[in-house]
Amino acid sequence: xxxxxxxxxxxxxxxxxxxxxxxxxxxxxxxxxxxxxxxxxxxxxxxxxxxxxxxxxxxxxxxxxxxxxxxxxxxxxxxxxxxxxxxxxxxxxx
Ligand SMILES: [Zn+2]
Ligand SMILES: [Zn+2]
Numbered sequence: 274x275x276x277x278x279x280x281x282x283x284x285x286x287x288x289x290x291x292x293x294x295x296x297x298x299x300x301x302x303x304x305x306x307x308x309x310x311x312x313x314x315x316x317x318x319x320x321x322x323x324x325x326x327x328x329x330x331x332x333x334x335x336x337x338x339x340x341x342x343x344x345x346x347x348x349x350x351x352x353x354x355x356x357x358x359x360x361x362x363x364x365x366x367x
Contacts, residue, residue, distance in 0.1 A: 312347070 322328035
């Protein structure tokens, strides 16, 4: 019972249903799927980042945008506003 690499029937990762890319971590796949949603596309130069974090970096470094501005324009559609629901004081703000 000393098998460091226990054989498993599970697929060795998470596969993107759109392009078939494989990711070790589910988070990576979730981040990658944003690419297909078009939310990682730079609206300035049309470059496609591999994830939203990279797009933010791209906008900040390449287009010299402020972090606040970048966050505003890269807000993900459909992302639940967790913080807003945690803090009632923030409710009512759009
Ligand atoms: Zn994909
Ligand atoms: Zn750009």
